[in-house]
Amino acid sequence: MVMREVSVAWPQSPTSLGAVLRHVHLSGSVSRTALAERLGVNRSTIKALIADLVAAGLVREEPPADTGRRGRPSLVVRPEPTRAYVLAFDVAVDRLVAARVDLGGAIVERYEAVRPRSGPDLELVVDVLARFGRRLHASAPAGSACVGVGASYCGMIRPGDGMVRYGPDLGWVDQAFGAELGRRLGLGLPVAVGNEAHLGAQAEQQRGAGIGHQNLIYLHGDVGVGGGIIVGGSLLAGDGGYGCEVGHMIVNPYDGRRCLCGSQGCFEAEVGERALLDLAGRPATEFGWDAVRSVVDDANRGDPAAQEAVRRVGDWLGIGVVNLINLFNPGMVVFGGTLRDVYPAATDQVRARIAANVLPVARERVRLRISGLGYDTTLVGAAELGFAPLLADPLGTLARAA
Amino acid sequence: MVMREVSVAWPQSPTSLGAVLRHVHLSGSVSRTALAERLGVNRSTIKALIADLVAAGLVREEPPADTGRRGRPSLVVRPEPTRAYVLAFDVAVDRLVAARVDLGGAIVERYEAVRPRSGPDLELVVDVLARFGRRLHASAPAGSACVGVGASYCGMIRPGDGMVRYGPDLGWVDQAFGAELGRRLGLGLPVAVGNEAHLGAQAEQQRGAGIGHQNLIYLHGDVGVGGGIIVGGSLLAGDGGYGCEVGHMIVNPYDGRRCLCGSQGCFEAEVGERALLDLAGRPATEFGWDAVRSVVDDANRGDPAAQEAVRRVGDWLGIGVVNLINLFNPGMVVFGGTLRDVYPAATDQVRARIAANVLPVARERVRLRISGLGYDTTLVGAAELGFAPLLADPLGTLARAA
Numbered sequence: 001m002v003m004r005e006v007s008v009a010w011p012q013s014p015t016s017l018g019a020v021l022r023h024v025h026l027s028g029s030v031s032r033t034a035l036a037e038r039l040g041v042n043r044s045t046i047k048a049l050i051a052d053l054v055a056a057g058l059v060r061e062e063p064p065a066d067t068g069r070r071g072r073p074s075l076v077v078r079p080e081p082t083r084a085y086v087l088a089f090d091v092a093v094d095r096l097v098a099a100r101v102d103l104g105g106a107i108v109e110r111y112e113a114v115r116p117r118s119g120p121d122l123e124l125v126v127d128v129l130a131r132f133g134r135r136l137h138a139s140a141p142a143g144s145a146c147v148g149v150g151a152s153y154c155g156m157i158r159p160g161d162g163m164v165r166y167g168p169d170l171g172w173v174d175q176a177f178g179a180e181l182g183r184r185l186g187l188g189l190p191v192a193v194g195n196e197a198h199l200g201a202q203a204e205q206q207r208g209a210g211i212g213h214q215n216l217i218y219l220h221g222d223v224g225v226g227g228g229i230i231v232g233g234s235l236l237a238g239d240g241g242y243g244c245e246v247g248h249m250i251v252n253p254y255d256g257r258r259c260l261c262g263s264q265g266c267f268e269a270e271v272g273e274r275a276l277l278d279l280a281g282r283p284a285t286e287f288g289w290d291a292v293r294s295v296v297d298d299a300n301r302g303d304p305a306a307q308e309a310v311r312r313v314g315d316w317l318g319i320g321v322v323n324l325i326n327l328f329n330p331g332m333v334v335f336g337g338t339l340r341d342v343y344p345a346a347t348d349q350v351r352a353r354i355a356a357n358v359l360p361v362a363r364e365r366v367r368l369r370i371s372g373l374g375y376d377t378t379l380v381g382a383a384e385l386g387f388a389p390l391l392a393d394p395l396g397t398l399a400r401a402a
Numbered sequence: 403m404v405m406r407e408v409s410v411a412w413p414q415s416p417t418s419l420g421a422v423l424r425h426v427h428l429s430g431s432v433s434r435t436a437l438a439e440r441l442g443v444n445r446s447t448i449k450a451l452i453a454d455l456v457a458a459g460l461v462r463e464e465p466p467a468d469t470g471r472r473g474r475p476s477l478v479v480r481p482e483p484t485r486a487y488v489l490a491f492d493v494a495v496d497r498l499v500a501a502r503v504d505l506g507g508a509i510v511e512r513y514e515a516v517r518p519r520s521g522p523d524l525e526l527v528v529d530v531l532a533r534f535g536r537r538l539h540a541s542a543p544a545g546s547a548c549v550g551v552g553a554s555y556c557g558m559i560r561p562g563d564g565m566v567r568y569g570p571d572l573g574w575v576d577q578a579f580g581a582e583l584g585r586r587l588g589l590g591l592p593v594a595v596g597n598e599a600h601l602g603a604q605a606e607q608q609r610g611a612g613i614g615h616q617n618l619i620y621l622h623g624d625v626g627v628g629g630g631i632i633v634g635g636s637l638l639a640g641d642g643g644y645g646c647e648v649g650h651m652i653v654n655p656y657d658g659r660r661c662l663c664g665s666q667g668c669f670e671a672e673v674g675e676r677a678l679l680d681l682a683g684r685p686a687t688e689f690g691w692d693a694v695r696s697v698v699d700d701a702n703r704g705d706p707a708a709q710e711a712v713r714r715v716g717d718w719l720g721i722g723v724v725n726l727i728n729l730f731n732p733g734m735v736v737f738g739g740t741l742r743d744v745y746p747a748a749t750d751q752v753r754a755r756i757a758a759n760v761l762p763v764a765r766e767r768v769r770l771r772i773s774g775l776g777y778d779t780t781l782v783g784a785a786e787l788g789f790a791p792l793l794a795d796p797l798g799t800l801a802r803a804a
Binding site: 156165166168214215227229231232234236237238239240241242243244245246248249250251252253254255261262263319322323326327328329330331356357358359360361362364365366 | 648650651655
């Protein structure tokens with residue numbers, strides 16, 4: 001066999017193209033030089049990879065803003081916003097959200113609906129979301145392709161088919177949510193579904209308070225408390241994808257409040273919405289995020305009952321956080337959902353518990369933060385789930401979507 | 403440039419050689435065909451890899467036992483026991499163990515000493531272990547090389563240098579155990595140190611009850627309860643290597659027993675040695691594994707106080723296991739150390755808690771087992787830590803050791 005050296009175009013693997021696109025998508029704006037460094041490739045390779053993405057209309061190259069430094073600056077790569085988008089859905093206990101999210105992560109259009117707390121309602125939920133979705137799809141700019149659909153759901157989700165195995169807050173058991181939403185959207189795209197707190201953890205790590213953290217815990221307050229735990233850079237899934245159920249860690253087994261799951265003294269029973277509202281003396285007819293926020297506001301204004309409620313819930317919140325730090329030795333704990341309001345009011349209680357009960361060695365480096373993505377953490381996580389196929393194989397996914 | 407096809411020896415990377423040696427070391431006996439399949443290489447590659455290991459004296463090839471089937475059977479590869487060994491040490495609360503462990507994992511010689519429970523005693527511990535180690539080294543067969551040293555310690559260990567950051571059972575804080583033992587052994591080899599339950603989890607997954615499990619929790623009872631948690635095939639380390647502290651998960655914050663760590667109501671305070679002995683009415687002068695075993699024995703013989711003690715500790719054990727299953731969705735929970743005795747007596751309590759308090763979806767596949775390696779789980783884990791350099795680079799490590 002004789003081989004001759006010939007000049008050939010460097011073959012761009014879907015993986016390399018996806019890696020470049022992921023950096024641009026998450027950074028918003030990044031120089032050629034920085035991209036080459038992060039991917040560990042040389043200048044001619046990064047140039048060829050970017051050229052392919054530019055040709056596909058997914059990114060653009062621009063001169064950077066004037067840096068005041070001499071010499072020719074490295075071109076800056078940005079996502080092209082009007083070429084590819086995803087539909088993102090968020091099914092929370094009290095609200096339904098749908099959004100169109102462009103490459104680069106901007107939420108460009110959204111619809112929200114209040115969801116009544118009334119038992120199994122797969123059909124109603126899917127009906128509302130599908131209507132929103134079709135409207136978002138219809139109003140997308142010409143030439144922009146829908147490359148994926150992601151949904152966040154407040155329950156335990158079977159990986160692969162988006163089956164809601166268990167949603168204790170709403171009484172859902174084994175409901176084919178993902179498949180049904182995909183059918184009703186009629187876009188010929190599968191709907192990737194994830195647990196809200198799992199997606200929230202990934203969103204906070206990629207775009208929020210926890211950028212760069214490889215060991216991160218995200219706590220999502222709603223009726224209860226969901227958890228998403230990043231261990232060594234990856235979401236803790238467990239054998240079936242049902243790990244991270246921090247809300248059902250028992251912290252008060254003999255004297256605790258009843259939990260919606262049937263147990264007694266679960267973490268979420270002690271720190272959830274009902275506990276706070278009951279302790280503040282609010283009637284059972286009050287519930288939801290606004291009710292939680294009003295207790296926190298009253299506590300901040302000096303109302304003694306509200307302060308006592310926040311203090312007691314804060315102590316239980318601290319106990320749960322202590323357990324998670326001792327178990328996971330994380331670099332960061334992020335509070336989202338209703339805990340975005342509760343944690344700042346209960347910081348003293350949480351910090352006191354950590355100081356008293358976390359092993360000194362395990363708390364050396366841990367930071368506590370509220371979610372960096374506001375109340376959109378779970379929606380952003382759903383959008384990122386929708387972008388996964390594009391970031392795995394940009395050109396193939398775009399070709400299939402067109 | 404012109405290239406000609408030439409016949410060259412296939413280059414054996416240290417990684418491939420190590421992968422083959424690892425399989426042989428852990429399997430004890432494995433056919434050429436099975437090795438080729440597991441490594442995903444062809445017959446001629448596996449033949450060459452095995453030939454290199456045979457030449458180094460690390461493995462041998464033999465005809466298999468008569469299978470009764472026709473045709474030429476695949477040769478069987480076994481570890482050569484007298485070429486490479488490690489020294490393994492186990493520092494538990496009440497005992498010190500040292501052993502010589504051959505390639506293949508057989509414990510061929512061992513020494514044990516009782517350790518008094520009396521405060522900081524780095525010098526005494528290292529003195530005893532170094533004496534044992536030198537004796538084990540001196541009695542190794544001629545031609546066999548010491549390729550590594552591993553130690554298990556009942557405390558929180560800094561990865562990298564074997565510093566004991568915190569050993570609440572014995573009051574150790576920041577003691578340079580690994581460095582000191584290495585110095586006193588005088589073999590010119592570093593001592594790799596790991597937390598006992600971390601090493602126990604890995605040992606049970608590699609050689610014990612949990613072979614093949616990618617999500618496994620190992621609970622090690624001694625004075626307290628240590629944990630080793632395998633998530634997606636890897637040990638949960640956390641940011642600093644200090645994760646898995648299951649013993650200090652608070653389960654009874656307001657009414658609980660005082661823990662050696664200073665907290666109240668930690669899991670290990672409620673299920674540890676002192677809780678069981680106190681509940682059984684044993685005086686404070688009784689302690690240790692034999693005392694725990696005698697309570698279990700008395701309970702099995704029908705003694706009411708012992709039965710009540712086991713029942714109550716069993717309920718707390720169940721609560722902790724519930725929390726871990728909800729958090730980690732593991733395929734298996736393994737009980738080792740003193741829990742090897744306690745769990746079988748308390749199975750009803752643990753199973754009742756799981757049935758009542760674990761989310762149904764998370765308990766679908768979980769199995770509960772006692773340690774498959776008996777009371778040597780942590781020692782075996784230490785030995786495997788010692789073998790790590792050889793399995794990463796067989797020929798290089800052997801050359802350095804010779």
